Amino acid sequence: MSNTNDKPTVLIVGAGLGGLMLGALLEKQGIPYTIFERATTVKPLGSGMAVGPTLLPVFQQLGIYDAFIPLGKRIVLTPFYKESLESYRPTDHIAIEEFTGYSQYLVARPDLYDLILKQVPAHKIHFGKRVLNITEEDNKVTVYTNDNGMHVGDIVVGADGAYSAVRQRMYDRLKARGELPKGDQEDLPFSCTCLVGQTRALDPVKYPIIKEDTCVFPTVLGKDKPFSWSIMLTAQGSFAWCVIHHLNEQTSKAAMEQRFRNNDNAEWGAYPAQVMCDETRNFPIPLGEGLSTLGDLYDLAQKDLISKVMLEEKVFQTWYSGRVVLLGDACHKLHPSGGHEYQTERLPAVQVSFKNSQLMSKFMEKSFIGAIILFLITHMPMWLWRLARHRYPDHLTK
Numbered sequence: 001m002s003n004t005n006d007k008p009t010v011l012i013v014g015a016g017l018g019g020l021m022l023g024a025l026l027e028k029q030g031i032p033y034t035i036f037e038r039a040t041t042v043k044p045l046g047s048g049m050a051v052g053p054t055l056l057p058v059f060q061q062l063g064i065y066d067a068f069i070p071l072g073k074r075i076v077l078t079p080f081y082k083e084s085l086e087s088y089r090p091t092d093h094i095a096i097e098e099f100t101g102y103s104q105y106l107v108a109r110p111d112l113y114d115l116i117l118k119q120v121p122a123h124k125i126h127f128g129k130r131v132l133n134i135t136e137e138d139n140k141v142t143v144y145t146n147d148n149g150m151h152v153g154d155i156v157v158g159a160d161g162a163y164s165a166v167r168q169r170m171y172d173r174l175k176a177r178g179e180l181p182k183g184d185q186e187d188l189p190f191s192c193t194c195l196v197g198q199t200r201a202l203d204p205v206k207y208p209i210i211k212e213d214t215c216v217f218p219t220v221l222g223k224d225k226p227f228s229w230s231i232m233l234t235a236q237g238s239f240a241w242c243v244i245h246h247l248n249e250q251t252s253k254a255a256m257e258q259r260f261r262n263n264d265n266a267e268w269g270a271y272p273a274q275v276m277c278d279e280t281r282n283f284p285i286p287l288g289e290g291l292s293t294l295g296d297l298y299d300l301a302q303k304d305l306i307s308k309v310m311l312e313e314k315v316f317q318t319w320y321s322g323r324v325v326l327l328g329d330a331c332h333k334l335h336p337s338g339g340h341e342y343q344t345e346r347l348p349a350v351q352v353s354f355k356n357s358q359l360m361s362k363f364m365e366k367s368f369i370g371a372i373i374l375f376l377i378t379h380m381p382m383w384l385w386r387l388a389r390h391r392y393p394d395h396l397t398k
């Protein structure tokens with residue numbers, strides 16, 4: 001062990017929600033750790049995220065549940081709309097509360113990020129340090145950063161997102177030894193691009209809808225266009241949005257080429273975000289007076305906090321090797337409409353989430369299977385919905 005009290009020293013790569021959450025848990029346990037993050041500053045990026053029965057018990061154990069609740073807006077109904085703004089029957093979340101004892105809350109990603117960031121003492125996070133390489137020797141593991149830094153520990157956790165450098169280094173070594181499964185050698189497929197952002201806090205006199213005491217969370221399914229768009233009311237009186245462009249083989253190839261042309265491995269690029277804003281600004285939204293198109297929301301947001309992301313979907317088979325282990329999007333990247341380590345314990349749950357998120361993304365796109373799922377969701381009687389929740393809790397509480 002690299003420290004004196006027999007506890008392993010953990011080096012965490014990436015201060016996204018996954019890396020920070022691990023930091024918060026290790027902090028609570030008194031296990032030494034350091035986090036390395038390539039970004040120099042944290043930008044309040046992203047849309048809204050649903051937090052519910054999977055995460056809330058962990059928040060209770062961390063002692064942050066009471067601080068979290070006022071940040072979130074309880075989700076009771078999630079209505080779906082046709083592009084004509086005719087609504088389908090809304091999905092009722094009360095059954096989740098009845099079944100798990102926890103509500104679901106919509107929270108703006110920057111607020112969730114800030115809350116978890118506060119659980120980690122500032123001196124334990126090193127911003128502006130990109131991890132370039134990792135070596136293992138003499139029961140130690142060393143992380144090399146872009147500022148010629150060398151950091152020795154006992155375990156490295158790759159919490160560095162979908163394009164994980166930690167995973168890449170681990171897989172290069174396993175591949176050279178002929179030990180990397182074929183599926184893990186293939187690129188991450190991606191099926192959608194997604195535009196996320198949030199308006200500033202709105203004036204309740206001008207926009208009375210923000211006075212609603214539960215989350216207003218409509219999703220509109222495009223009619224003749226491969227788009228769906230969700231809008232979420234936050235507890236701070238802003239609207240977050242997530243616009244999804246469902247790609248086919250051709251458009252997916254074009255998006256990938258554009259990404260390489262822009263050298264856009266940052267994933268949250270401003271230029272492509274502007275193009276997607278222009279493309280989608282006339283899409284209708286059911287929020288009433290003054291908020292009738294997505295463009296109305298874009299105009300109420302700070303432009304440089306709107307971002308566009310490629311949405312990959314893949315569960316990797318190999319999550320660890322030697323003293324290196326992966327966490328979060330680095331080993332399982334899901335569609336945001338699905339949402340969700342260790343391997344023996346978590347892989348089955350992640351695989352369920354993965355299938356679930358694939359179903360959800362199918363239903364949002366224009367496909368035959370999507371039409372069937374939409375029909376089931378909007379016509380299923382409540383008693384059957386409750387029964388399904390008891391029979392398939394993992395599918396329904398993520």
Ligand SMILES: Cc1cc2nc3c(=O)[nH]c(=O)nc-3n(C[C@H](O)[C@H](O)[C@H](O)COP(=O)(O)OP(=O)(O)OC[C@H]3O[C@@H](n4cnc5c(N)ncnc54)[C@H](O)[C@@H]3O)c2cc1C
Pocket residue numbers: 013014015016017018019036037038039045046047048049109129130131132159160161162164165166196197268327328329330336
């Ligand atoms: C800015 C941002 C906005 C997001 N917005 C949304 C949203 O609106 N809705 C949604 O559903 N999901 C969103 N996500 C994704 C969501 O947060 C993640 O899917 C989920 O929280 C899992 O997070 P993660 O920590 O595994 O990975 P990530 O959130 O991707 O975090 C990975 C972190 O690792 C850092 N990193 C990468 N490579 C290196 C390296 N070599 N060295 C050091 N650090 C490195 C990255 O800068 C990043 O901070 C967003 C992610 C980010 C980063």
